[in-house]
Structures are given as structure tokens and as C-alpha cells.
Amino acid sequence: MAGHAQALKEHSSPPGLLGHFVRANTLDETVLGNLIQMVVVASYDLGGLCVWLLKHVADDPMIADFARSHPAGGAGAVRPALAIVRETLRMEQSELLLRVATRDIVFDGIFIPRDSHVRICVWEAHHDPRIFDDPFRHDCRRFMGGGVGAGDYAPFGLDKHRCLGVDWTHALGEVFVDELVSGFRLTIASDGPPEFGRFHFQPSGRLAIAFTRVPITEP
Numbered sequence: 001m002a003g004h005a006q007a008l009k010e011h012s013s014p015p016g017l018l019g020h021f022v023r024a025n026t027l028d029e030t031v032l033g034n035l036i037q038m039v040v041v042a043s044y045d046l047g048g049l050c051v052w053l054l055k056h057v058a059d060d061p062m063i064a065d066f067a068r069s070h071p072a073g074g075a076g077a078v079r080p081a082l083a084i085v086r087e088t089l090r091m092e093q094s095e096l097l098l099r100v101a102t103r104d105i106v107f108d109g110i111f112i113p114r115d116s117h118v119r120i121c122v123w124e125a126h127h128d129p130r131i132f133d134d135p136f137r138h139d140c141r142r143f144m145g146g147g148v149g150a151g152d153y154a155p156f157g158l159d160k161h162r163c164l165g166v167d168w169t170h171a172l173g174e175v176f177v178d179e180l181v182s183g184f185r186l187t188i189a190s191d192g193p194p195e196f197g198r199f200h201f202q203p204s205g206r207l208a209i210a211f212t213r214v215p216i217t218e219p
């Protein structure tokens with residue numbers, strides 16, 4: 001690994017996990033495998049989110065109008081582009097979390113014996129009409145002004161294993177939406193039912209979106 005550390009020194013790069021493990025001399029096959037797994041899965045997650053964002057922005061012109069709006073700020077205010085990202089994650093990219101009980105536990109009055117496989121139904125919770133009014137409608141206003149409680153919304157998982165890429169995903173999603181709506185008008189040219197991709201449901205392979213340039217709007 002000394003050669004890798006030297007190579008990192010010679011090509012000064014921004015701080016990163018790989019560099020950290022090389023410098024600490026703790027890079028082994030397990031660490032490398034975990035890093036690759038993290039980057040590959042995260043790239044599918046981010047890529048999938050971007051395609052869903054494209055579809056929703058193209059599907060409903062009001063979403064783009066909302067992204068271009070500048071509602072009054074204030075405590076707990078959320079930027080429209082972030083609200084669109086969060087609503088898209090709620091509708092389209094929340095599936096399930098899997099756990100195995102390592103000991104007998106009682107959760108909410110229910111006995112779960114050791115070694116049980118537990119499926120935490122995030123998709124179902126995100127589409128529960130008792131929590132989200134009209135749950136199959138894309139309505140980013142739900143996320144304006146802190147309308148959704150942390151206990152009702154978990155696209156990034158829960159507790160100790162919550163996704164490490166939350167802030168990154170939100171920031172990239174926001175930039176993506178801002179760029180789309182400030183430079184283009186999007187319309188659906190063709191579409192079909194969602195399909196199951198490598199890891200997640202994704203828009204139909206028949207989805208095609210027409211981009212029309214519009215004059216850049218100043219913020």
C-alpha cells in the first residue's frame with residue numbers, strides 16, 4: 001500500500017475516503033469492497049432520483065413553476081427545489097428496509113422472536129393516506145414549512161444506519177431541479193408504466209422527454 005500512499009501524495013486530490021484508508025494503511029479487500037459497493041449503489045440511487053425528477057418536472061408544468069417561485073422565507077422554510085426532491089423521494093424512491101432480530105424483542109406491543117427477518121415497509125408508510133393526504137399525487141407543498149414529521153418519512157433509512165449521503169443527495173437534487181427549470185421547458189414525448197430496474201423501480205424504458213430552451217431566468 002506504500003505505493004498507493006505515494007501516488008496519492010503526488011496527485012494532490014480533494015480529501016476522500018479512499019485516501020483516508022490508504023494513508024491510515026487500513027485499505028484491505030473488505031474496505032475496498034465496501035467502498036465500491038457504496039459508490040455503485042449510491043450512483044444508481046442518485047441516477048434513479050434524477051430520472052424521476054425529470055419525469056415529474058416534465059409531467060406537470062406546475063412543478064416547474066413552483067420550482068421557479070420564491071416563496072417568503074422564515075423559520076423552517078424549505079427551498080421549492082428541495083421540497084420537489086423530498087416529495088419525489090417519498091413517492092418514487094422509498095422501498096423497504098430489512099433487518100434480522102438478533103434477540104427476542106417487543107416492539108409496539110408485538111413480540112419479535114430472535115432470528116426473525118423484519119421488513120420495514122417504508123413505501124407503504126409513504127403512501128398511507130392517513131399520513132399523506134392524496135398520497136399518489138406529487139405535491140411538493142407538503143414539505144414546505146416542516147409539514148412532514150421525521151417519524152413519518154424515511155427515504156434514507158432509520159436510526160444508526162441512516163444514509164450517509166443525505167445532504168449530498170439533497171444538494172445535488174436541488175441543483176439538478178434548479179438547472180432544469182431555469183434553462184428548459186420539459187414535456188413528455190412518450191411514456192409507459194414504471195419498471196423494476198437493478199435496485200429500484202424506475203420510469204418506463206419508453207420514457208422520452210422533449211427539452212425546449214427557454215430564456216434563462218435570473219434568481
Ligand code: HEM
Pocket residue numbers: 038039042043045046049089093097098155156157158160161162163164165166168169
Ligand atoms: C437517492 C439517493 C439515495 C437514497 C434514496 C439512499 C437511501 C439509503 C437507505 C434507505 C439507506 C439505509 C439502508 C438500511 O438501513 O438498510 C442508505 C444507507 C447508506 N447510504 Fe444511501 N441513499 C442515497 C444516496 C447515497 C449517497 C449519494 C451515498 C454516498 C456516496 C450514500 C451512502 C450510504 C451509506 C454509506 C449507507 C450505509 C449507512 C450505514 O449502514 O451505516 N447513499 N441509503
